[in-house]
Amino acid sequence: MPRCATASAQYGSGIHNVGVGEHTFTVTDVNDCTDTVTIIVPPIVPLTATAVVSTAIACNGGTGAVTVTASDGVPPYTYSGDSPDDGIYGGLSAGIYT
DSSP states (O other): OOOOOOOOOOOSSSOOOOOSEEEEEEEEOTTSOEEEEEEEEOOOOOOEEEEEEEEOOBTTBOOEEEEEEEESSSSOOOOOTTOTTTOEEEEEOSSOOO
């Protein structure tokens, strides 16, 4: 009679690009021992970006700053323009930015 050992599921190489939902995987070894694991892949929450004026422009002119914050989606996040790492954009004159 084959001897079977138990093992726990681990992250690592194997099946990739598994869609959202419940998935059951069964592994069978050379001794015909099997183990089954079920995982649930949750849906990805859409990326959200918010912008807040962190330094307002004074009434007599000057420059201001905006802090852009990302949430949800799949981190890590990257920011475009002059602020590739932290989402802080300074030295801005009055205007509309996208």
